[in-house]
Amino acid sequence: MQRTGILLVNLGTPDSAEVADVKKYLKQFLLDERVIDIPAFNRNLLVRGIIVPFRSPKTSALYKKIWREDGSPLLYYSLLQQQMLQEKLGDTYHVELAMRYQNPSIQAGLASLRDKLVKEIIVIPLFPQYASASTGSVMQLVMELVSKWATIPPIRMVNSFHDNPLMIAAFAENARIHGPENYDHVLFSFHGLPERQLLKCDHTGTYCLKSDDCCETLNDVNKFCYSAQGHDTA
Template identity: 80%
Template sequence: MSKKGILLVNLGTPDSPATADVRKYLDQFLMDERVIDIPKLNRTLLVKGIIVPFRSPKTAKLYKEIWDENGSPLLFYSRLQAKMLQERLGDDYHVELAMRYQSPSIASALANLKAGLVESIQVIPMFPQYASASTGSVMQLVMELVSKWQTVPPISFINSFHDNELMIKVFAENARRHHVENYDHILFSFHGLPERQLLKCDHTGSYCLKSADCCQTLNDTNKFCYSAQGHDTARLIAKELNLSKDQYTVCFQSRLGKEPWVQPYTTDVLKKLAAEGKKRLLVFSPAFVADCLETLYEITVEYHEEFKALGGEHVQLVESLNDSPVFIEALAGMVK
């Protein structure tokens, strides 16, 4: 009996925290035309000439801080999610895991599905909010690879799941375990993007960033906007936790370079909250479905230390979806 193919794709991780492997990962990641969306010659000079040589040793040290007996947390939880989804869906489905950058590759995962003679392929980029640099990049590469096949099966994509009810419940339940009422303020810290990438997603050319509240609510114009979908995710989690608007802030981390990125920046929000006398912060990172460098180090270590230096006391990360059975039910629901 033929099976339905399911391809889960996350961002990627180095094969090891060694500088050479981190260099390979950063080179592939940052040379993606959707990640650094500038002319190829400029991108090559910037990435291969400046960013990768100087950033690789520093980033390798950070990966060493989060690497554990299971290796890369992102890869460990991604494999677990794929295994749990396969068990949940049963023998009518063939689930494969891939990383957009490094291993296991999308090409190898698609080859496995092809060899398995699947009757269709459903691709689920594991990014709750759509962005050209993440979901769009996965979609583009899958289509490029499959376009070379002589027989192309029916292929479908999950564009985003920023408002998935079960996903929202998992994040809220993870927060409750930390006793939300014991914190002075809640942050929803999303991975950042250059503002130019948001502007490119505005097909009207007259809406994005034209007002301070353009991302606050979803509409037909901004329905594919990463920032607007992020604000919607935060709103839904806050609603699940009965938080008022003055109890939480949406912000963006991991800025690179000097040009404007989506704001407010998490570091600026930390300064503002510390100046207001806030001492204890609870931080969600709902752009990720598995804990990784951006959550386990950037938030748990860097932002915690930064906030303490500003006079705060504690920054507590709300764990990601990781191996939650409820999140696996969410994925199964997307499939069916």
């Protein structure tokens, strides 16, 4: 029986909370040209010469405060998500987990699906809203890796799921636990991006940040804009 392969991809985590592993993680993460989208020389100087040496000890200390006895919290819950999805989908699917940075790697996840002889691969970056620095980076690496395969199976990539009813229902259910009706306002907070990365999503150069309300409604121009998708989710 041929199965469909699913590759869940989360952001990443150090292999341990120790400074050496945090340094490896931060280097791989911040040297990604889609994350810090400045010229390579400047990016290397900034990351290798300033950010990693000075930030790693502080970040290591913070990781140690949340680190579980069985490892990274993000990896623990991501593996649990993989297991639950596998149980939900059954034997007609094979679900693998990967991290964009560090382990388990995307290369290992793709190789495992190839070895399972799946009939197609569905790549699902676990970021509801599209951003070049997250989903775009995952897609680029997947394409680079499979381009080296002699036989490339059908591959589908989920660009975003910011408006998926099941995702929104899950968020709403989590919010209800805290009694939002008892508050005057509910604030939605999303991860920030530099404005230059938002501008790159507007290939026309005529819409993004041209007005104060450019992100409030999705349209053909801003449909891949992280900010516009965030507004749509909220």
